[in-house]
Amino acid sequence: MALDQRSVLPPEMLSVHGAHRLYTEAMDETRRLVARLTSESERLFAIESVYTSGFASNYHSHRHGQVSFIRSGFISMVTDRTTYIVPAGHAIWIPPGEMHLAQAQEEVCMLSAYSGSDFLNGLPNRCTVFQGSDMLEPLLKRLIVQQLRRQEGPLYDALLLLLHEELAGCGQLDTAIPMPSDPRLRRVCDAILTDPSITLGKETLARLGHMSVRTMTRLFRRDLGMTFLEWVQQALILTAVARLSRGEPVANVAGDLGYASPSAFTAMFHRRVGRKPSDFHYRR
Numbered sequence: 001m002a003l004d005q006r007s008v009l010p011p012e013m014l015s016v017h018g019a020h021r022l023y024t025e026a027m028d029e030t031r032r033l034v035a036r037l038t039s040e041s042e043r044l045f046a047i048e049s050v051y052t053s054g055f056a057s058n059y060h061s062h063r064h065g066q067v068s069f070i071r072s073g074f075i076s077m078v079t080d081r082t083t084y085i086v087p088a089g090h091a092i093w094i095p096p097g098e099m100h101l102a103q104a105q106e107e108v109c110m111l112s113a114y115s116g117s118d119f120l121n122g123l124p125n126r127c128t129v130f131q132g133s134d135m136l137e138p139l140l141k142r143l144i145v146q147q148l149r150r151q152e153g154p155l156y157d158a159l160l161l162l163l164h165e166e167l168a169g170c171g172q173l174d175t176a177i178p179m180p181s182d183p184r185l186r187r188v189c190d191a192i193l194t195d196p197s198i199t200l201g202k203e204t205l206a207r208l209g210h211m212s213v214r215t216m217t218r219l220f221r222r223d224l225g226m227t228f229l230e231w232v233q234q235a236l237i238l239t240a241v242a243r244l245s246r247g248e249p250v251a252n253v254a255g256d257l258g259y260a261s262p263s264a265f266t267a268m269f270h271r272r273v274g275r276k277p278s279d280f281h282y283r284r
Helices: 027-040 136-148 154-169 183-194 202-208 213-224 228-244 250-256 262-273
Strands: 045-051 065-072 075-078 082-086 090-094 101-103 108-115 128-131 176-178
Touching: 027 045, 027 108, 045 136, 065 136, 075 090, 082 090, 082 128, 082 228, 108 136, 136 154, 176 228, 183 202, 183 213, 183 228, 202 213, 213 228, 228 250, 228 262, 250 262
Parallel strands: none
Antiparallel strands: 045 108, 065 090, 065 108, 075 082, 075 101, 082 176, 090 128
């Protein structure tokens, strides 16, 4: 079913259903569009996607590098050993050939660009989350408009150059959390990410992983290089960043994550991130 006026492009670029030919609503549809555009061009191309709550892709990779800017909502981008949280107002860079899957628990609007080799100079060779600049969203929207009008030339070339420079100059945000290879510990970590709280008990989680508390504690250090508490705090921070980017009050986020007071949560957050929770309120 077509989504009515979900696109963020100018109305004159949209069909009667509020969409356009570079707009997708399902992950399979996105992958088919990316495959077709990849075969047609070695240059950068951009698309717009709106996914409903609960969407998830299969593990896949692209021949081109991918940058996705999250306009609303947030996504989890999962690779073999790391999960990245990408909140609204931020972007993730995924190098060519990197196996990944995307998932979200709420509706997400994102603008994505897929680039050929000429565009990759200076960009990291690993997945990286960027703090979106004021220009990143308008640049991606303008590139889509230029593609829809089939207008390439000096302006299009300038937009590509400017997009590259914006990405190269954007600050990076550490929203990555390592994931274990041990299936017992993976069950524990997945449970924490599904329902994060500082009040989670070691005994309950160890039973979920069918192991003792001592074994679980040892596996956190061996597989992840972190203590149990350090990993849980990182999971709480990633969840908090995603919710704060939607504009949720700090007090609500702190309470839901099990903290006795907003000040206790703020102190932990500032100690681990170096910024205040309110700094992550995203304003479009």
